[in-house]
Amino acid sequence: MPYQLADRVKGLLVVLTSLFLVSENVLAQTVEKSNSIPPVINVSDLRDVSPGDWAYEALTNLVERYGCIVGYPDQTFRGDRSLSRYEFAAGLNACLEQIERLVEASAAITREDLETLNRLSREFEPELAALGARVDNLEGRVSFLEDHQFSTTTKLQGELITTLSQVFGNENAATGEDLDVQAAINYRLRLNFLTSFNGRDRLRVRLESSNFSFGRGGTNYTDYNFSANSDNQVRVRKAEYIFPVGQKTTITVSAINMLLDDIADPIAPFAGPTADGAISYFGAIAPIYLNSSGGGLAVTHYFTDAISIVGYYSAGNANNPTEGNGLFNGQYVAAVQLSYIPTANTGVGIVYNRSYFPGGDDIAILGFSGSALAENPFEGSATSSDNVAIVGSWLISEFFGIEGWGMYTKARGESGDRNGDTADIWNWKLSFAFPDLFREGNLGLLSVGSPPKAYSVTGGPEDSDVPFLVELLYVFRVNDNISITPGVFVVTNPEDGRDPLWVGTIRTSFDF
Structure with missing residues (x-):
């Protein structure tokens, strides 16, 4: 040495x-x-x-x-x-x-x-x-x-994801017309400025530029885990500050776009929302982490190194002081997660959140991860929901692991003719991971699941056909900073009774 x-x-x-x-x-x-x-x-x-x-x-x-x-x-x-x-x-x-x-x-x-x-x-x-x-x-x-050096207190991290992709199928899931989706090249660029003032705190400011399209083929199910669209403009996507209170507690304050998985571990080490995780949006993490956004506050407490609890609150329009908006008078999500994570790739968590969305055609109570009816079950009426999920991962051996979740949502109409109506929405996913497949650092991943579907709705229509998603991908790591991922996923019954849609993708990720 x-x-x-x-x-x-x-x-x-x-x-x-x-x-x-x-x-x-x-x-x-x-x-x-x-x-x-x-x-x-x-x-x-x-x-x-x-x-x-x-x-x-x-x-x-x-x-x-x-x-x-x-x-x-x-x-x-x-x-x-x-x-x-x-x-x-x-x-x-x-x-x-x-x-x-x-x-x-x-x-x-x-x-x-x-x-x-x-x-x-x-x-x-x-x-x-x-x-x-x-x-x-x-x-x-x-x-x-x-x-x-760039700064005595700030570290710059970058991530660029580019994709070459195509959606295949017979019909548009929303309209039933012939599918007309062309091959496309898209990207998402992120620059994170990570600053610490005393060694234990962290200020994160993220700049992002992207040009992905949403809902290709007429359904949310074809979206990517990394889909975003800023029309090629650079925008601030994160502005959060994390600081400790004592030895076992941290507080996070965020001014914009705080998601539950920014604070609570989704316990998805293989498929999770990273540049090398799942390709499909639904295949990455449970939808319970995706229906929250906006400014907010979170508290994390560690009982031991393996056991922690997170309390979380965010408001979708926290920056808007008008009636029906703001921090406490508009869209919000309040959540709690109890986790047991003894090792990096093995753990289990119980997650609950309570959400409220004011009325409108763009309601998405599950973060655009489900069918059109599951996202907006009461035809634009204000909607509240109680969501609970069990998430977990188990690295069975050095070369094989499983992860996934099961989630239930009880939604309620809160306004208009649908006031008092209810909907029962379920979803689940299971992934089989093969770390270091064929080469150290690479990853094979097979995922099977059923995206959010409204199984029963009072006072209105319900989804009669169960959707299923199957995803297969292989992450080839060129070096520590570059990976190439060919992958394909298919979703059946993307919108009640529609023909399957296939998505083929070659993703290239750069970390720097």
């Missing part, structure tokens, strides 16, 4: 002549350690060195004399690993610095040790000089980066 003279390096393992003359191949090695890990000051702390080992007494003497030996952060010595001359020189340099400090403090140093260090310094003079040159070069590079 290369030697570093940065602040984070508090000590390096060095073996003096008594060890070096016996066997260079069993020398302890130099090691980097963080400020949070105290140096090993007792040989008994080195778990792989026992009193019966030949090096035990020598190590004990070195620690007791000069305190210039440390082990690895996992409290091992790893004496069976060969030591390079550069590593030995690095350790020698560390011990020289320790001796200098002791001399300055008028501490007693034995003549034998001084003579040994002198001989070692002469023998390793080229390596010591090379280390000095390397440190000088690193300091120069650090100074250059500090002088030319």
Whole structure:
């Protein structure tokens, strides 16, 4: 491990002549350690060195004399690993610095040790000089980066998604006329400015430009997980600030377009709403995360590292002070999620939200993830809904995992002739994930589900045919920043009784 003279390096393992003359191949090695890990000051702390080992007494003497030996952060010595001359020189340099400090403090140093260090310094003079040159070069590079960095507090992240796609089928799901959808190339570009003022908080400002089309073929089911349309204009899509309250609680305040999955983990590590997740909109995360937007407030509390609860409130027209709008007098979503996530790819959550949407033809109580009737079951009347979902993921083995959800919505008409009418809406999805398929970093994904459908509606029509969606994709990772995803998904009965629609896509994602 290369030697570093940065602040984070508090000590390096060095073996003096008594060890070096016996066997260079069993020398302890130099090691980097963080400020949070105290140096090993007792040989008994080195778990792989026992009193019966030949090096035990020598190590004990070195620690007791000069305190210039440390082990690895996992409290091992790893004496069976060969030591390079550069590593030995690095350790020698560390011990020289320790001796200098002791001399300055008028501490007693034995003549034998001084003579040994002198001989070692002469023998390793080229390596010591090379280390000095390397440190000088690193300091120069650090100074250059500090002088030319974007910001001392802000990090810039970018994401670009481009697609080549085509919708296939016999008829338009909305009109029943012949399908007339052409192949298209679309994109979505995001720039995130992430700022921290004290190391524990985060301000996120997102700029976005995009040109996707919605409802191709007459249905929401053909939309993408990453669909957005700003008419190629750059717009602010996020402006949120997260800060801690104590050690286990954080508060999020957002001025625009806050979604529940911005705060609560949708527990969808494979298909989730990322540049490498599902292609279809419905196939990514449960619709319970999609019917909220606007400005709002959220609180997250961790009972343990694995168990957390989120409280959430957003208002769709929080920026509008007129009657029937604003933070508390218009469209809103209030939600809570309890999660148990013991590992990164395994967990379960229970989610509930209560929503209200004022009347209008553009009501979408499930975030445009369902059929036209499921999204607006009461013909434009004001609508409230109670939504509950169970979401989860399980990484069964290193190369296979499953994730999905089941969700129920009870909607109620709140105005006009449909006041008091109700609708029962269900949806579910199950994904089978194959991480590292054919190559490390790649992903195979097969998803099967039933998008939101109004199974029963009082006082009006209901969906009689159950829709199903099947999606198959393969994420090929070119490198850490680029991936290419060919994929296809099909939805049956996209709008009550219509012929299936197929969507074929080649997605290219860039992260920078």
